[in-house]
Every structure is written in C-alpha cells, then in structure tokens.
Amino acid sequence: MNEQILPESFAGLSPELVLDAVDSCGMYCDGRLLALNSYENRVYQVALDDQAPVIAKFYRPQRWSDPAILEEHQFVQELVAQEIPVVPALEGANGETLRQFLGYRFALFARQSGRAPEIGDxxxxxxxxxxxxxxxxxxxxxxxxxxxxxxxxxxxxxxxxxxxxxxxxxxxxxxxxxxxxxxxxxxxxxxxxxxxxxxxxxxxxxxxxxxxxxxxxxxxxxxxxxxxxxxxxxxxxxxxxxxxxxxxxxxxxxxxxxxxxxxxxxxxxxxxxxxxxxxxxxxxxxxxxxxxxxxxxxxxxxxxxxxxxxxxxxxxxxxxxxxxxxxxxxxxxxx
Structure with a gap:
C-alpha cells in the first residue's frame, strides 16, 4: 500500500495508481492507459468512459514547488484568455489545476493532436x-x-x-x-x-x-x-x-x-x-x-x-x- 507521504521517485507510480488518481477527479477510466514519451515527468493518455481521453501528467517529485507549478498553470491560462493556442491544465470542481493522489502531484489536460511543423516553409x-x-x-x-x-x-x-x-x-x-x-x-x-x-x-x-x-x-x-x-x-x-x-x-x-x-x-x-x-x-x-x-x-x-x-x-x-x-x-x- 502506498504511504501517504510525498514520494521521492516514480517507483510507486503503478498503472493502477494512475487510473485511480484520474478516477478520483470524477473522470472514470475504462482501463486503457498509454504511456507517452516523457522522461522528466510521467505522462499518460487515459481513456475514459463515454468521453474523449485525457492526458495525465505526474510531476517529478522534488523538482518544482507547488507555487512554481501553479504559476506556470496561471501563465498558460493567461495565454488562453488571449486566444493563444496552448493547452491548459483542466480545472477541477473547485477551480484547482494541481491535484494530488497518494502523495503524487499531477495535472490533467485535454488531448491535443497534430503533426510537426514544416520548418522549411x-x-x-x-x-x-x-x-x-x-x-x-x-x-x-x-x-x-x-x-x-x-x-x-x-x-x-x-x-x-x-x-x-x-x-x-x-x-x-x-x-x-x-x-x-x-x-x-x-x-x-x-x-x-x-x-x-x-x-x-x-x-x-x-x-x-x-x-x-x-x-x-x-x-x-x-x-x-x-x-x-x-x-x-x-x-x-x-x-x-x-x-x-x-x-x-x-x-x-x-x-x-x-x-x-x-x-x-x-x-x-x-x-x-x-x-x-x-x-x-x-x-x-x-x-x-x-x-x-x-x-x-x-x-x-x-x-x-x-x-x-x-x-x-x-x-x-x-x-x-x-x-x-x-x-x-x-x-x-x-x-
């Protein structure tokens, strides 16, 4: 069982914990989970029942403080307010964007598709x-x-x-x-x-x-x-x-x-x-x-x-x- 303390690594971040963390936000997973290409953090595409998948980003323990993460979220929200095409963290029922589950800090994002730009153009x-x-x-x-x-x-x-x-x-x-x-x-x-x-x-x-x-x-x-x-x-x-x-x-x-x-x-x-x-x-x-x-x-x-x-x-x-x-x-x- 995961301890209710801040972890020092991703060692305890199992697929079951990831799904339970997303479930705890009122978004119910259908069990499908895809690890995405990320090393600094752990990022997953999580399939939901009767909804589009979401992206769950679990922050590397000990890297950023909570205020540092939150002011990055705020900056992106400022960009959204100016209709700049960025992908903000999804807000919870109380407006929170930084969430916690069994000590792991994470945020949820809408899935954004697209290809690489043509840099020669x-x-x-x-x-x-x-x-x-x-x-x-x-x-x-x-x-x-x-x-x-x-x-x-x-x-x-x-x-x-x-x-x-x-x-x-x-x-x-x-x-x-x-x-x-x-x-x-x-x-x-x-x-x-x-x-x-x-x-x-x-x-x-x-x-x-x-x-x-x-x-x-x-x-x-x-x-x-x-x-x-x-x-x-x-x-x-x-x-x-x-x-x-x-x-x-x-x-x-x-x-x-x-x-x-x-x-x-x-x-x-x-x-x-x-x-x-x-x-x-x-x-x-x-x-x-x-x-x-x-x-x-x-x-x-x-x-x-x-x-x-x-x-x-x-x-x-x-x-x-x-x-x-x-x-x-x-x-x-x-x-």
Missing part, C-alpha cells in the same frame, strides 16, 4: 513567429516569482559544479572537461557582456519543434504550443533559437521569417542575437547534468544507454570546443 515560420510574439507579449506583463531564470548561473555554473562534484566524468577526461567547460562559461559571459542589459520575460522555455503541434484544417488550424513545464524567466531569443537549424545562411533565413511574424506583436531586441550560441552552450552544459542527476531513474538508463560512456564525454568535450569558437563569431545579423 516561410509562411509556417512566420505563423510560428506571430504566436511566439503573442506569448512573449503576455509573458512580459509580469515576472515569475517562484521559477528561476535561464542564465549563466542556473544553466551553466551550477550544473557544471554539480557534475564536477560527482563521479560521472572518466578520470582520464576530467581535466579536459574542466578546462573546456570553463572556457565555455567564459565565452558565455563574453556573449552576455556584448548583449548588455536584455529584458527577461516569462517564456515557454523549451520551444523546440517537438513541443509545437500543427493542425492543417478546421477553426484551430495552425500551431499549438504544448508542455510549458520548463517555462522560466529569460531573454526572448530563448524561444526562437531552438527553431533554427542548418547552415548559418539557413538559420539567418529562418530567423528572418520568424521575426516577420514575431514583431507584429512584440519588439525584438537585436542585441539578443549575441546570446544565440551562448544559450545553446548553456543548454549543452545543463543537459549533461540533467541526465546525471536522474541516472538512478530506470527510465533514463533505458532511454539513454549511451550516456556516461567514454565516447559520450569525449563527444561533449569536442562539442564544447566547437561552441567556444562559435561564441566568438559575429551574430547572425550585424547588431
């Missing part, structure tokens, strides 16, 4: 830009109080320090990693110095193509933004650079198309272009530590078998060396 990128601009216009109204910012400390210094204090990097590569990661942080600092005082706003935070679903027909045709779980304070370019790919020329063209739509609703500070490679570098540093900190979770050892191998750390060292060079190159456009 200028009209699609402009459409994406318009809605990201609208998200940022709402995000700039007020700050988060309980969520940290994406910056050199939270995504660079702190993850690097944690990693160096634990036994993940092979001893023969440790000195090389220490050196190149410090060079990378120095490069990030130079990029931030060039950018100057850039405004921080509430962001999606993880706005890659996997978190954008595209509908081709109907009243809701176009992009739908999902999974604001990584939403934080940060510079607006954070939600734009992850949409860029390919050669420098291709990224310049993609960013041009995105900003055509974006600036219809929110002003873009060109100085943020100094931060594109810096933010990419911080994401790389943060990602390795994110994997390491969750390595006791069986889902991670199964999904990422290549992590913590000699080859993995060799590749990360080479990757950071490349980023050190890229951060000293001119921005995508003259600033």
């Amino acid at each position: 200028a009209a699609t990128l402009e459409w994406l830009g318009r809605f990201i601009g609208r998200i940022h216009a709402v995000g700039a109204i007020k700050p988060y109080q309980h969520r940290p910012a994406i910056d050199i400390n939270t995504f660079g210094v702190e993850p690097r320090n944690w990693l160096l204090q634990h036994d993940f990097i092979p001893p023969d590569l440790l000195q090389a990693y220490q050196s190149v990661s410090q060079q990378a942080l120095d490069g990030v600092a130079r990029c931030y110095d060039r950018a100057g005082d850039v405004a921080l706003i509430r962001l999606h935070g993880d706005c890659h193509m996997g978190n954008v679903l595209w509908l081709d027909t109907g009243d809701q045709a176009g992009p739908h933004f999902v999974d604001f779980d990584d939403s934080r304070m940060g510079p607006g370019i954070q939600d734009l650079w992850m949409l860029l790919s390919g050669s420098r020329q291709e990224m310049q063209s993609q960013l041009t198309d995105i900003l055509v739509g974006y600036e219809d609703f929110f002003e873009f500070e060109p100085r943020q272009l100094y931060l594109v490679e810096a933010l990419r570098t911080l994401r790389l540093l943060h990602y390795s530590t994110w994997l390491a900190q969750r390595w006791t979770d069986p889902a991670f050892t199964t999904a990422f078998p290549w992590f913590n191998t000699q080859r993995y750390w060799q590749d990360r060292i080479l990757e950071l060396r490349e980023q050190v060079a890229l951060m000293d190159e001119p921005p995508l456009w003259p600033v």
Whole structure:
C-alpha cells in the first residue's frame, strides 16, 4: 500500500495508481492507459468512459514547488484568455489545476493532436513567429516569482559544479572537461557582456519543434504550443533559437521569417542575437547534468544507454570546443 507521504521517485507510480488518481477527479477510466514519451515527468493518455481521453501528467517529485507549478498553470491560462493556442491544465470542481493522489502531484489536460511543423516553409515560420510574439507579449506583463531564470548561473555554473562534484566524468577526461567547460562559461559571459542589459520575460522555455503541434484544417488550424513545464524567466531569443537549424545562411533565413511574424506583436531586441550560441552552450552544459542527476531513474538508463560512456564525454568535450569558437563569431545579423 502506498504511504501517504510525498514520494521521492516514480517507483510507486503503478498503472493502477494512475487510473485511480484520474478516477478520483470524477473522470472514470475504462482501463486503457498509454504511456507517452516523457522522461522528466510521467505522462499518460487515459481513456475514459463515454468521453474523449485525457492526458495525465505526474510531476517529478522534488523538482518544482507547488507555487512554481501553479504559476506556470496561471501563465498558460493567461495565454488562453488571449486566444493563444496552448493547452491548459483542466480545472477541477473547485477551480484547482494541481491535484494530488497518494502523495503524487499531477495535472490533467485535454488531448491535443497534430503533426510537426514544416520548418522549411516561410509562411509556417512566420505563423510560428506571430504566436511566439503573442506569448512573449503576455509573458512580459509580469515576472515569475517562484521559477528561476535561464542564465549563466542556473544553466551553466551550477550544473557544471554539480557534475564536477560527482563521479560521472572518466578520470582520464576530467581535466579536459574542466578546462573546456570553463572556457565555455567564459565565452558565455563574453556573449552576455556584448548583449548588455536584455529584458527577461516569462517564456515557454523549451520551444523546440517537438513541443509545437500543427493542425492543417478546421477553426484551430495552425500551431499549438504544448508542455510549458520548463517555462522560466529569460531573454526572448530563448524561444526562437531552438527553431533554427542548418547552415548559418539557413538559420539567418529562418530567423528572418520568424521575426516577420514575431514583431507584429512584440519588439525584438537585436542585441539578443549575441546570446544565440551562448544559450545553446548553456543548454549543452545543463543537459549533461540533467541526465546525471536522474541516472538512478530506470527510465533514463533505458532511454539513454549511451550516456556516461567514454565516447559520450569525449563527444561533449569536442562539442564544447566547437561552441567556444562559435561564441566568438559575429551574430547572425550585424547588431
């Protein structure tokens, strides 16, 4: 029997518990349960009697505080109020969006279908830009109080320090990693110095193509933004650079198309272009530590078998060396 305490892991999150948790919200399951592709949290599609399925997201224990989760829910509700296509947490009978069952915290969402956007299409990128601009216009109204910012400390210094204090990097590569990661942080600092005082706003935070679903027909045709779980304070370019790919020329063209739509609703500070490679570098540093900190979770050892191998750390060292060079190159456009 599950103890009535806050769990430290997902070990006790059985299929029966998931179904019972959804049942406890007055939504009666028909027994069908589909685990969806998520590692940070546990996410399931739950079939209901005589209703459309719902998505149940069980939050990773010990990650976010309740106030941090609730203010993310509130931000998404603010976007819904402005008719921006996002997927909010469903409210319970008393208006609650964060629910608990046997110590596990979870939220329910309507199922949203869609395909990946066509990033090679200028009209699609402009459409994406318009809605990201609208998200940022709402995000700039007020700050988060309980969520940290994406910056050199939270995504660079702190993850690097944690990693160096634990036994993940092979001893023969440790000195090389220490050196190149410090060079990378120095490069990030130079990029931030060039950018100057850039405004921080509430962001999606993880706005890659996997978190954008595209509908081709109907009243809701176009992009739908999902999974604001990584939403934080940060510079607006954070939600734009992850949409860029390919050669420098291709990224310049993609960013041009995105900003055509974006600036219809929110002003873009060109100085943020100094931060594109810096933010990419911080994401790389943060990602390795994110994997390491969750390595006791069986889902991670199964999904990422290549992590913590000699080859993995060799590749990360080479990757950071490349980023050190890229951060000293001119921005995508003259600033």
